[in-house]
Amino acid sequence: MITVYGGTNSRATRNLWVLEELGLPYEQKKINFTTGENKTPEFLAINPSGKVPALGDSDGNVTLSESFAINLYLAQRYGAGKLWPSDPAGQAKCLQWSFWAATEAEGHIVGLIVEKFFKPEAMRSAEAAKQFEELFIPSLKRIDADLAGKDWLVGNNFSIADLQCACVINSLNMLRYDFTPYPNLARWLKACTSRPAQQKVASMPRG
Amino acid sequence: MLKIYGSVMSRASRNIWAAEECGAPYELVSLDFRKGEHKQPAYLAINPAGKMPSIVDGDVVMAESLAINMFIAQKYGKGGLWPADDKGQAKCMQWTLWAAAELEPVAYGRLREVLFKKEEERDQKLLADLAERGKPIVGILDSVLQSAPFICGSQFTLADLNVACVMEYMVRSNFDLSPWPKTAAWYKVCSERAGNKKVQDMRAQAMKAAA
Ligand SMILES: N[C@@H](CCC(=O)N[C@@H](CS)C(=O)NCC(=O)O)C(=O)O
Ligand SMILES: N[C@@H](CCC(=O)N[C@@H](CS)C(=O)NCC(=O)O)C(=O)O
Numbered sequence: 001m002i003t004v005y006g007g008t009n010s011r012a013t014r015n016l017w018v019l020e021e022l023g024l025p026y027e028q029k030k031i032n033f034t035t036g037e038n039k040t041p042e043f044l045a046i047n048p049s050g051k052v053p054a055l056g057d058s059d060g061n062v063t064l065s066e067s068f069a070i071n072l073y074l075a076q077r078y079g080a081g082k083l084w085p086s087d088p089a090g091q092a093k094c095l096q097w098s099f100w101a102a103t104e105a106e107g108h109i110v111g112l113i114v115e116k117f118f119k120p121e122a123m124r125s126a127e128a129a130k131q132f133e134e135l136f137i138p139s140l141k142r143i144d145a146d147l148a149g150k151d152w153l154v155g156n157n158f159s160i161a162d163l164q165c166a167c168v169i170n171s172l173n174m175l176r177y178d179f180t181p182y183p184n185l186a187r188w189l190k191a192c193t194s195r196p197a198q199q200k201v202a203s204m205p206r207g
Numbered sequence: 208m209l210k211i212y213g214s215v216m217s218r219a220s221r222n223i224w225a226a227e228e229c230g231a232p233y234e235l236v237s238l239d240f241r242k243g244e245h246k247q248p249a250y251l252a253i254n255p256a257g258k259m260p261s262i263v264d265g266d267v268v269m270a271e272s273l274a275i276n277m278f279i280a281q282k283y284g285k286g287g288l289w290p291a292d293d294k295g296q297a298k299c300m301q302w303t304l305w306a307a308a309e310l311e312p313v314a315y316g317r318l319r320e321v322l323f324k325k326e327e328e329r330d331q332k333l334l335a336d337l338a339e340r341g342k343p344i345v346g347i348l349d350s351v352l353q354s355a356p357f358i359c360g361s362q363f364t365l366a367d368l369n370v371a372c373v374m375e376y377m378v379r380s381n382f383d384l385s386p387w388p389k390t391a392a393w394y395k396v397c398s399e400r401a402g403n404k405k406v407q408d409m410r411a412q413a414m415k416a417a418a
Contacts, residue, residue, distance in 0.1 A: 048350050049309070060293035066304035073297050088282075092267040095274035102307045103271070104256075142256050 001059075002026040005043070006052030008204045009034070011067040014167040015053050016204070018074045020197035021083060021163070030207065068098050068164055075160040083160040093154040097161035100139075106168045108136035116175055140169070140182050147184035151191065158195070166192035209233040209279070212250065213259030214240055215409040218272035221372040222260050223409065225276045227402035228368065231283035273307050273369050280365040288365045295359045302358055302366035306373040313341045314376035321380040338382055345377070345387055352389040356396070363400070371397035 002019065006012025007030040019026050031037045031052050039050045047054040047065040054065040060077065064070055075083040075094070085091055111132035115124055143165060146153065153161040169185070170193055179186040192198065209226060211233055213219025217240070226233040238244040238259055246257045254261040254270040261270040262278070269275060280289040280299070290296055317337045320329050348370065351358055358366040374394055378384065384391040397403065 049305070049347050060297065062294050062297040064297045064301040066301045066308065068308070069297075069300040069304040072300050072304075077293075087266075089266045089268070092269040092274075092278050095277050096269040096271045099271035099274035099304075099307055102304060103273075103311065106308065107312050138256075145255060 001057075003056040003058075004028045005031045005046060005054040005056070007032055007207050008201070009207050010052045012053035013201050014067050014163070015055060015070050015074070016201045017163060017167065017198050018071050018079075018083065018160070020200050021195070022074065022078050024074070024078055032207070068102050071160060071164060072098055079160065083158075083163065085155055085157075085159055087155075090154050090159070094159055094161045097153055098164045101164045101168045104139045104142075105136055105165065108132050108139070109168055109172060112136070113171060113174060140179075140185060143169070144182035144185040147188045151188070153188075158192070162188070162192050166198075209262060209264045209283075210236055211275075212236045212238055212253060212261045212263070213245075214238055215406065215413050216240070217259040218372075219260035220406045220410070221272045221369070222262065222275050222279065224372065224402045224406050225279045225288065225365070225368060226283070227405050228288050228400070229279060229283035231279060272372075273303050276365060276369055277303060284365070288363075288368065290359060290362070290364055295364060298359045299365040299369075303369040306370045309344055309347075310341075310370065310373045311376075313337050313344060314373050314380070317341075317380035317382065318376040334380070341377060341382060345382075345384070345390055348374075348393075349387040349390045352393050356393065363397070367393070367397050371403075 002024060004012055004015050004019065004026055006015075006028075008016070010033055012028075016028070031043055033052050037043065038047075038052055043054075044050055046056070046063055049065060051065065053067050053070060054063065055070045055073070056063045057073075057077075062073070064073060072095070080086065085094065109132075112129055115129040115132060143153075152158050153165065166189055169189060172179075179189065193202075209231055211219055211222045211226065213222070213235075214237060215223065215235070217238075219235070223233075223235065238250060240259075244250060245259050250261075251257055253263060253268060256270065258270065260272055260275060261268070262275050264278075264282075267278070269278060277300070280287075285291065290299065317334055320334055348358075355361060357363050358370065371394060374390075375398070378394065384394060
């Protein structure tokens with residue numbers, strides 16, 4: 001049995017998206033990180049970082065954390081020929097894009113969202129927001145160029161590479177971010193987020 | 208054959224270390240930062256982002272240093288860098304992403320300040336803030352190293368290698384590991400491995416040639 005720890009107010013949504021894509025049975029424990037449920041001894045035994053999400057898989061006798069790593073684990077173990085391509089060249093690109101999402105996109109994008117959305121208005125800094133945006137604009141350009149003339153990042157099908165990048169970039173929609181300078185990206189993002197699995201996760205009750 | 212593109216001074220060093228650990232035959236295609244070789248069309252064809260490192264191995268073409276190490280370990284390091292069991296493999300993925308998402312922003316933030324600025328120009332407040340942010344992060348690694356010498360247990364794996372390459376930025380930026388003796392000892396063992404020694408030798412040579 002697969003157990004996801006974390007609610008829909010957290011990065012667990014990206015793991016739920018994978019589980020729904022693959023149609024895997026799972027249970028969800030909505031550890032609420034806003035009320036400190038993530039710092040109880042029980043949860044720290046599952047993830048010593050005290051962060052959600054985490055995943056338990058009794059089949060593999062595995063417990064792991066780090067949202068992108070959980071997605072790679074699920075894709076490799078349960079998604080062969082679906083989210084995980086069968087050719088080594090495609091698999092390598094899936095690894096590449098997962099780390100690209102983590103190192104070249106997520107930090108800067110989350111930085112902007114915190115600055116413009118989560119911080120109390122009085123503490124927001126337009127200067128800091130601008131700096132974060134300048135850091136991720138090259139990444140938006142990079143992925144837009146890569147998507148010219150193609151539907152998906154790797155091969156001819158939606159893969160874990162698309163999912164990992166889309167979940168990060170889609171978070172900019174919280175800010176009604178304007179993607180018109182990046183038409184390939186905008187088209188691809190819409191295709192990713194219209195998938196039934198993502199629609200299902202997006203319609204789950206928040207929390 | 209595995210071709211690693213980049214400078215030994217860049218994150219390509221991570222991939223050289225991994226290839227050395229696996230005993231994988233490889234060729235290093237050196238790119239000179241100062242000549243902007245990573246922005247030339249020949250290299251942009253391999254990595255349009257114009258960042259180092261990238262690799263080419265048969266029909267595999269990829270970038271992102273830590274992803275490349277996952278590829279190298281999975282292809283050349285089965286049973287060694289890449290554990291044979293599900294549990295170990297999952298831990299390697301988790302800790303590699305932990306290195307990328309949790310440790311690297313702090314570690315690289317510090318290194319950048321130290322590497323590219325003269326001592327008197329460094330933003331000491333930023334360095335101190337990043338050191339504060341780094342403490343609980345190092346503490347998490349340390350909690351895992353209480354019960355075993357390496358992240359997955361008794362054996363050095365990709366998890367250790369990838370976390371150690373990023374931890375190197377903390378050490379090079381003078382973050383003091385001594386409050387975490389297990390982590391300090393672990394880091395010493397990792398950095399003294401033959402594969403990393405080789406990288407350090409290559410770096411020393413490159414610096415000599417550049418001087
Ligand atoms: N790099 C981690 C980040 C996890 C993370 O920061 N999770 C947040 C919620 S989305 C959390 O648990 N925060 C509570 C805390 O840091 O104490 C991942 O990708 O899983
Ligand atoms: N996330 C990437 C970062 C790569 C990166 O920033 N490489 C540096 C050298 S270590 C670079 O090529 N910088 C030149 C540039 O950004 O133009 C990775 O881990 O490979």
